[in-house]
Amino acid sequence: MQETKLKNLTFLSQLPAYFSRLESQKRVRTLDPPTGLDFCSNDYLGLSQNPKLLEALKEGIDLYGAGSTASRLVRGHRSVFEELESEFSNWVHAESSLFLANGYAANVGAISCVADPSYLIFCDRKNHASLMDGVRLSGGKKVYYRHSDLNHLEELLQKYSGHANKMIVTESIFSMDGDSSDLSSLIHLKEKYGCLLYLDEAHSIGVFGEKGAGLSSAQVPSQISNIDFRMSTFGKALGLEGAMISTSSDARKYLLHSARTFVFSTAPLPAIAHAGLSAIRLVKEMDAEREKVLSHSEYLRSRLHKLGKDTGNSSSQIVPILLGSEAIALDLADKLAKSGFQAKAIRPPTVDVSRIRVSINAKVEKQDLDGFIRIIKEN
Ligand SMILES: Cc1ncc(COP(=O)(O)O)c(C=O)c1O
Incomplete structure (x- = not known):
């Protein structure tokens, strides 16, 4: 593999050499x-071109204007965000959900504010970059397990069983390999070793589960509440953009006050939330x-x-x-x-x-x- 990282960039004059190294990989x-x-x-x-969804988006702009003008904690909040969160929670059988601008912001914001340097964070080797950036920002110690190898995960959990704060971070359907996680075994391990479980449902929401409610709904319908955090995006099967973190009401309240990508960022377009309601209704029937x-x-x-x-x-x-x-x-x-x-x-x-x-x-x-x-x- 050719080295593409720009090491020790001290002068912009190094950029031409960097770009020429990149040439074969551009x-x-x-x-x-x-x-x-x-x-x-x-x-x-195929929802991104669905006439009903397009209509809902236009209607949302007529109702709410263009930008939200500020963070939801300043003046960017609209009741349509909470309507969307509530409808989404009902769909995916969650106690509550929080809407963020995109999946990247949701993963980075949620993981980095839930975990802190006291945490050991067990990460599948093939986790998406947004999950890993959240882990890095949390300051927790990252412990990789071999991709989907839950025996390896258990070995590591045993090794660190004396450690108080632990989190497992993984995906439902892996974005580049298209393979799926064994959620029942992951829940078993998280219970046995006293960990939080953070699951990224970006590629399963809309495609798997009852009415498209995600892989957790397909594999572990009666144990969904044992998954502490589920992140689902609106930018893939739902045809829009944005993302939900589904979790307990208390954890949502904590994220709302502490997730930096939520607090310190302009709220998404309210029209997206308005269209999001239509997306959920459409997806359920597909x-x-x-x-x-x-x-x-x-x-x-x-x-x-x-x-x-x-x-x-x-x-x-x-x-x-x-x-x-x-x-x-x-x-x-x-x-x-x-x-x-x-x-x-x-x-x-x-x-x-x-x-x-x-x-x-x-x-x-x-x-x-x-x-x-x-x-x-x-x-
Ligand atoms: C597994 C996974 N998580 C999170 C994201 C980020 O979601 P978004 O594109 O909404 O920022 C992606 C995007 O490709 C992804 O594949």
């Missing part, structure tokens, strides 16, 4: 409007789309396996095609793009193994999958 942007079939976004249910997305993902995996491709442990709408090198991944992404498929190469250092990260949404049809597989087969 991040690729797609100009607006994106072309080609969407095999890479997180718009899993069982057919959920089934389609998951069965198409399974079909894609099985066809890829027949071609000898490795999709890791994917079991969701996120299907990585693991490849031997960055160059192979970039070349394949390029060929797919030229054939009308938008599927992006994801490379180190974002992931350990270069890949095409395919994500299937409800607008992808079977013939699109067959066309995609044909290109993979030819290359």
